[in-house]
Amino acid sequence: MTTTDLAERYSRRVALRHERLYGHGYQGPGSEAVFAELTSRLDLRPGLRLLDIGSGLGGDSFRLAERHGLTVVGLDAAPDMTAVCVERAAEQPLPGLSFVTGDVRGSQLLTPDSFDVLWTRDCGAFVPPADKLPAWRRLHAALRPGGQVLVTDYCLGPQGASAEFAAKMAAWGQYMLTPDAYGAMLGEAGFTDVAVEDRSRHLMDSMLAGRRLLLDEQEDFLAEMTREEYDGLLDRWDRKIGFCERGELVWMVLTARRAQS
Ligand SMILES: C[S@@+](CC[C@H](N)C(=O)[O-])C[C@H]1O[C@@H](n2cnc3c(N)ncnc32)[C@H](O)[C@@H]1O
Structure with missing residues (x-):
């Protein structure tokens, strides 16, 4: 997606609507259990400097700064996402937490050896194929020797994409790899100890919980949006659940x- 497309897709209005379904601060699986599982895969110590790439509404950035004492920079290409995070940070100031608007493909934040941890949740699929490896090479250079990486992302299932899935992914501006291809790309970018794991169950649980909320609180939603918008949201959730059930859409955790040296 271009930066302009991202600004539109992640406008304040759309993101806050999706946040109601995913949970406060999130545009994807954001439960305490998922966060705890992800952080348990890393050695997080107070004072480490972490870059949260595609930080969205900041759920992880806030938790990482507050609970792990990290210095966290949230980077997001969509200005509305950063603006919401800056507003929330003013209400809940945390030492060492900041947010910057910028595209990972060209951000000035990526100076050599400047972060101890690269953390990115459900952002990479938006980066077009030709830009993925160069972006990861830049990120490799920005990570200090010995530094750690955690990625969650939407991936293609092993049997490939149906015509319906391919069309929706194109419409949603997502360019997915299989988990194995993702891991191989990070290896090519220079990373070591690359491990990938299918954790699609987390995505399913989160989508099903969002769907239940949409149905249980239908009247509240319809007080805030048109019937067409509500039906569009339900259709989006139903399609994602269907793609995930059929194994076309996989949610991957990579470290x-x-x-x-
Ligand atoms: C699905 S949301 C996930 C947000 C957050 N990480 C979470 O888990 O709730 C993806 C985010 O990545 C951001 N994004 C996509 N491509 C980006 C890029 N090239 N550079 C920086 N941010 C990007 C989008 O603006 C959006 O906020």
């Missing part, structure tokens, strides 16, 4: 490192 990696930059070698010590």
